[in-house]
Amino acid sequence: MVAKKYIVALDQGTTSSRAIVFDHQANIVAVAHREFTQHYPQAGWVEHDPMEIWSSQSSVLVEVLTRAGISRHDVAAIGITNQRETTIVWNKHTGKPICNAVVWQCRRSQSICQQLKVQGAEEMVRQKTGLVLDPYFSASKIKWILDNVEGAREQAEAGDLLFGTVDTWLVWKLTQGEVHVTEPTNASRTMLFNIHTQEWDQDLLELFDIPRVMLPDIKPSCAIYGYTELAGNHVPVAGMAGDQQSALFGQLCIAPGMAKNTYGTGCFLLMNTGEKAVESTHGLLTTVAIGADAKVNYALEGSVFMGGAVIQWLRDELGLIADACDTQYFAEKVDDTNGVYLVPAFVGLGAPYWDADARGAIIGLTRGANRNHIIRAALEAIAYQSRDVLDAMSKDSDVPLTEIRVDGGAVANDFLMQFQADITGAKVIRPLVTETTGMGAAFLAGLAVGVWESTDQLKAMLSTEREFISTMDHDHRAEIYAGWKKAVSQVSPNSPAQ
Numbered sequence: 303m304v305a306k307k308y309i310v311a312l313d314q315g316t317t318s319s320r321a322i323v324f325d326h327q328a329n330i331v332a333v334a335h336r337e338f339t340q341h342y343p344q345a346g347w348v349e350h351d352p353m354e355i356w357s358s359q360s361s362v363l364v365e366v367l368t369r370a371g372i373s374r375h376d377v378a379a380i381g382i383t384n385q386r387e388t389t390i391v392w393n394k395h396t397g398k399p400i401c402n403a404v405v406w407q408c409r410r411s412q413s414i415c416q417q418l419k420v421q422g423a424e425e426m427v428r429q430k431t432g433l434v435l436d437p438y439f440s441a442s443k444i445k446w447i448l449d450n451v452e453g454a455r456e457q458a459e460a461g462d463l464l465f466g467t468v469d470t471w472l473v474w475k476l477t478q479g480e481v482h483v484t485e486p487t488n489a490s491r492t493m494l495f496n497i498h499t500q501e502w503d504q505d506l507l508e509l510f511d512i513p514r515v516m517l518p519d520i521k522p523s524c525a526i527y528g529y530t531e532l533a534g535n536h537v538p539v540a541g542m543a544g545d546q547q548s549a550l551f552g553q554l555c556i557a558p559g560m561a562k563n564t565y566g567t568g569c570f571l572l573m574n575t576g577e578k579a580v581e582s583t584h585g586l587l588t589t590v591a592i593g594a595d596a597k598v599n600y601a602l603e604g605s606v607f608m609g610g611a612v613i614q615w616l617r618d619e620l621g622l623i624a625d626a627c628d629t630q631y632f633a634e635k636v637d638d639t640n641g642v643y644l645v646p647a648f649v650g651l652g653a654p655y656w657d658a659d660a661r662g663a664i665i666g667l668t669r670g671a672n673r674n675h676i677i678r679a680a681l682e683a684i685a686y687q688s689r690d691v692l693d694a695m696s697k698d699s700d701v702p703l704t705e706i707r708v709d710g711g712a713v714a715n716d717f718l719m720q721f722q723a724d725i726t727g728a729k730v731i732r733p734l735v736t737e738t739t740g741m742g743a744a745f746l747a748g749l750a751v752g753v754w755e756s757t758d759q760l761k762a763m764l765s766t767e768r769e770f771i772s773t774m775d776h777d778h779r780a781e782i783y784a785g786w787k788k789a790v791s792q793v794s795p796n797s798p799a800q
């Protein structure tokens with residue numbers, strides 16, 4: 303074991319940047335957290351300012367070390383985990399982004415995807431990447447930037463521009479522009495990475511017309527990528543993963559069949575499938591995951607675009623609540639939603655529907671519907687969408703999923719967790735430490751620098767805080783879930799999952 307005993311995880315999420323200090327027993331010593339600005343320049347578009355991503359992330363790094371009261375000498379390594387797919391293109395000489403980051407939720411490249419579908423590219427893309435040809439992933443976003451930002455294509459071809467997902471951007475900033483790197487879990491979300499060969503794929507680069515020279519090198523998820531300076535100390539940046547794969551690893555779902563659902567901005571249910579890349583026939587994605595001792599594994603993933611973001615919308619756009627945690631109080635003031643369903647297709651629908659054109663709706667309103675019913679319908683919608691992907695996963699794997707490990711900001715909501723158990727019939731297991739996304743990155747960084755020797759050693763560090771078991775009777779569950787499916791069919795009548 304190395305003498306330096308603290309690991310700092312940087313968790314750059316869709317709505318906030320966090321930094322967490324873990325000790326060598328994986329206990330949280332301190333957390334610092336900052337929300338940053340969401341930009342919605344047009345309907346269905348979502349952007350972030352990459353410089354604000356960096357300033358919020360670097361400031362919480364400084365803050366968390368102060369809060370933890372530890373010396374910079376005691377930091378063994380920094381691990382990174384991040385919102386995936388979000389696309390940043392910057393000038394490698396000036397370090398300046400050429401436009402705002404195009405966020406994973408952004409739909410602007412829908413027509414690019416549509417055109418490629420018409421050309422018949424869908425099957426080739428699915429076979430190589432495990433992904434659905436949807437604007438969610440980075441490739442069509444990069445193409446959009448090269449086609450629409452003045453001079454971008456010429457500069458990219460001349461080798462002056464770099465592309466990165468948020469992991470790559472943060473390492474580049476932390477190492478003062480020395481290291482341009484990513485790792486397989488993030489690469490697997492770009493739609494340019496062949497998940498079977500584990501390399502950038504020339505056919506995909508040609509399909510999207512993206513110069514290879516823009517792309518980062520690919521290193522393992524558990525490795526030392528470079529060093530950052532913290533008050534005169536050179537600290538290794540070691541260990542990175544996309545946030546959903548990091549949470550899967552942080553919950554130690556490292557054996558086939560183990561699954562977790564993260565309730566952050568979106569909801570992402572991932573099930574480890576071991577060394578086998580399982581193809582979905584029910585609208586899920588095949589993606590790269592991290593297995594025992596940080597070896598490359600695969601996972602099936604159900605990606606839901608609007609999870610906790612629905613609650614932010616109730617707060618920021620409707621002003622119905624002052625704080626996300628108020629939703630539990632209002633939802634519990636009523637016995638049900640009074641027949642109201644909220645379908646949060648604000649940026650289209652992800653798994654298993656994959657309808658980029660669908661838009662949100664509140665259905666079933668009557669004169670008796672009030673604020674509490676709408677708030678309750680918003681929380682229930684998060685759980686209904688998770689049931690949709692859970693059902694798809696059970697069908698793909700031929701085994702019903704009877705347990706879900708949960709994490710992410712919204713799992714603090716007991717009403718939501720109980721309703722999730724009720725509407726699925728599965729046991730919902732909430733860990734003591736719900737910062738499992740950050741924990742995954744800390745595990746990877748700690749393994750890379752020798753704070754921990756193996757994943758076996760990490761098992762003793764996880765514990766359960768509470769389990770939620772269904773109390774809903776079967777007929778009632780079937781009736782209200784049928785109502786949900788009917789509501790979805792109204793906003794997405796042509797989805798193959800209907």
Ligand SMILES: Nc1ncnc2c1ncn2[C@@H]1O[C@H](COP(=O)(O)OP(=O)(O)O)[C@@H](O)[C@H]1O
Nearest residue numbers: 315316317566567610611613626627711712715
């Ligand atoms: N008590 C709560 N009930 C419901 N939703 C919540 C609660 N607390 C936080 N959230 C939601 O969880 C999300 C924040 O979770 P987090 O895991 O930090 O997300 P991200 O990493 O995507 O930024 C926000 O969208 C917020 O609305």
Ligand SMILES: O=P(O)(O)OC[C@H](O)CO
Nearest residue numbers: 315316385386566567568
């Ligand atoms: O910011 P989160 O935690 O909702 O995660 C975003 C995902 O990585 C998008 O694929």
